[in-house]
Amino acid sequence: MIHIHNLSLTIDQKNVLTDYTGSFMPGHFIGLTGPNGTGKTTFLRTLAGLHASTTGTILFNHKDIKKLHPKSLAQLCAYVPAEPVCHWPLTVTQILSIVSNNKEEIECLSKKMKIETLRNQNFQTLSSGEKARVLLVQALLRKTPILILDELTSHLDESHTYEMMSYLKSLAIEGRTIFLSLHDIEEGYLHCDTLLHLCEYTLKPLKKKAPTLKEVRP
Amino acid sequence: MNQSSFFIVILITLFSLVLASLFVGNIPWQSLWAQTDVFLFALTHLRLPRTLLAVLAGAGLGITGAALQGFLRNPLADPGLIGVSSGASLSAVLALSLGFSLTTIPFLGIIGALLTTLFLHQAISKNKDTLRLILVGLALNSFLSALTALTLNFSKNPYKSLEIMFWLLGSFSDQPLDKVLWAILPVIVGFYIIYRDRHALDTLSFGEDFSHNMGHAINIVQKKLIIGIALIIGPIVSLGGIVGFVGLIAPHILRQILKTKPSDLLIPSALSGAVLCLLADIGVRFLSIGSEIKIGVVTSFLGAPFFLYLLLKKGKTKHDPYS
Numbered sequence: 001m002i003h004i005h006n007l008s009l010t011i012d013q014k015n016v017l018t019d020y021t022g023s024f025m026p027g028h029f030i031g032l033t034g035p036n037g038t039g040k041t042t043f044l045r046t047l048a049g050l051h052a053s054t055t056g057t058i059l060f061n062h063k064d065i066k067k068l069h070p071k072s073l074a075q076l077c078a079y080v081p082a083e084p085v086c087h088w089p090l091t092v093t094q095i096l097s098i099v100s101n102n103k104e105e106i107e108c109l110s111k112k113m114k115i116e117t118l119r120n121q122n123f124q125t126l127s128s129g130e131k132a133r134v135l136l137v138q139a140l141l142r143k144t145p146i147l148i149l150d151e152l153t154s155h156l157d158e159s160h161t162y163e164m165m166s167y168l169k170s171l172a173i174e175g176r177t178i179f180l181s182l183h184d185i186e187e188g189y190l191h192c193d194t195l196l197h198l199c200e201y202t203l204k205p206l207k208k209k210a211p212t213l214k215e216v217r218p
Numbered sequence: 219m220n221q222s223s224f225f226i227v228i229l230i231t232l233f234s235l236v237l238a239s240l241f242v243g244n245i246p247w248q249s250l251w252a253q254t255d256v257f258l259f260a261l262t263h264l265r266l267p268r269t270l271l272a273v274l275a276g277a278g279l280g281i282t283g284a285a286l287q288g289f290l291r292n293p294l295a296d297p298g299l300i301g302v303s304s305g306a307s308l309s310a311v312l313a314l315s316l317g318f319s320l321t322t323i324p325f326l327g328i329i330g331a332l333l334t335t336l337f338l339h340q341a342i343s344k345n346k347d348t349l350r351l352i353l354v355g356l357a358l359n360s361f362l363s364a365l366t367a368l369t370l371n372f373s374k375n376p377y378k379s380l381e382i383m384f385w386l387l388g389s390f391s392d393q394p395l396d397k398v399l400w401a402i403l404p405v406i407v408g409f410y411i412i413y414r415d416r417h418a419l420d421t422l423s424f425g426e427d428f429s430h431n432m433g434h435a436i437n438i439v440q441k442k443l444i445i446g447i448a449l450i451i452g453p454i455v456s457l458g459g460i461v462g463f464v465g466l467i468a469p470h471i472l473r474q475i476l477k478t479k480p481s482d483l484l485i486p487s488a489l490s491g492a493v494l495c496l497l498a499d500i501g502v503r504f505l506s507i508g509s510e511i512k513i514g515v516v517t518s519f520l521g522a523p524f525f526l527y528l529l530l531k532k533g534k535t536k537h538d539p540y541s
Contacts, residue, residue, distance in 0.1 A: 050427050074433030081427055087291035088423050094479050098420045099432070 001025060002047075002146070002177060007056035011042050018201045019056070024194075026145060029172035031192035032181040033206065038198045040181040041082060041150055047179060048079035048148050060146065077146035078139035082154070082181075084131060086123045092134050093119050100141040109137045112167075128155030132164075140171075147171070149180045153187070165191040219475050221482065228489045232273075235496040239269040243503055267395040272499045273492045274398070275390065275458045276468075278405050278450040280491020281484050283465025284472075285412045288419035288480030289443055290348040293473070294528060296466035297331075297451050300355025303462070304362035305334025306448075306455035311366050311382055315373050324401055328452030334358065335444040346426070388459035388514020390499050401453035408449030409488070415439050416481035423480065461514045463521020464491050470528065 002024040009016040016039030024030060032040050045051040047058060049065045058065045060076050068076075086095065092115060096106050110116040113133045118126065123134065132152050139147055149168075153161045161184065169191045172178050182188055185206070188195045195206040219227075240261060279297065286295040297303055309330025310323050318326070337358065342351045366386070373379040418439045421429040426436050454461075468490040469483050476486060495513070502511045 045427065048431055050430055070430065070435045071433040074431060077431070079427065079431040081425070084424060086423050088480065089477070090423060090479060098423070098479065
């Protein structure tokens, strides 16, 4: 359960969001849209406790994230940045071993996300889509109830996006709260429970329009 | 090469080099039978402290180099390059010329190293660009070396200055065993502090956000690293002088051989650092013509071209700068 109360954000003295209040239940899949540069990433980083210039409170299960120990916060939410950079030439296996030593689980999730063939490849040489899948596996291995994914699907082609979104939806149904920033609004309508639009310092839910072509398609 | 076979190879090498270091020198091991007392004296009073110090210094330089490179995500970091060793040596030189007793020197070395790292910490607190830290460190290094030179310049006793200058060039010989044994304690504490936070170095591969999100408070990790490095570098420099480039080279070679995460490079770098220092120290005993070549001269002589090679290679491959 996430409660956000009177949240205002600034970055480099520029306003991003003013006085936002809202709550999100477990099992909610929230899509975040908005023009470039409005501060979607800042909002997501704030949720993950990584952005300091804020007023207002964010509560995870009634606990203020600013007062939580970093270790406890780490067990609650996993954050995947938009453009991940790995500074050393590490293989996919090594990257996954940073978060977990459970070989069976790694195997199982790697199969599910179709990255088992990439196991011994250098992460730096993977394509954006492959990187996104590896990082999702890495985040899932941490078994956190909250997932914060910044533009995870932005570099995927249409069919991979569809696949990823349905998978995220199934994760939400299992009880996770998922935040995903994205640009494909139709994809968002199709899979997300709520679609929030960040524009002019406010977050507003986007109302569903009439069914789009994608939804009609079997 | 996998981790376990590497450990077997490096431990065997280290063990044989320790033996070689104990038995190779001006007094050959054959004299063990002819002149037993002379040989035993050389063994316990000269070669044992020398070997211990070489191992200690190499291991310390190796682990601090690996930790700094991991923390800064830059393969060009090294406690010598960014001025930590110069800070330790400046305070030791100041103390020596002011006539402090010899036993306080290692502690003053720790303080000098600590002050330098604290300054670096402050200098990058606003702008966390890691390249900036290295540049600030290089400038600091030059300034501290200049201060050391100034101290020597003003020294009234020319013999003492000469002695200090030779000591600054780096050498593992002529240190009494008890002093070396005392230095082991802070170095081990430093090792423990750095090794305990090894996991944070892995998470830093993906940047500070990821590390924070994994539950590591980077500011605290940085402070612990600073203390750990000072505890290791302080005593090593105050006993062995400045032995450059070992901390730069050991982790870099291992990254090529082991191809592994920063946390798995710490102990191998320490072991390889010890091997490099022992090799260099045994080498100078053979190279000596008249007066012995100082070990810091040898490591810099070989290390500086290696550093140049790293820089040139880094410029060539844009996308994969560290492999």
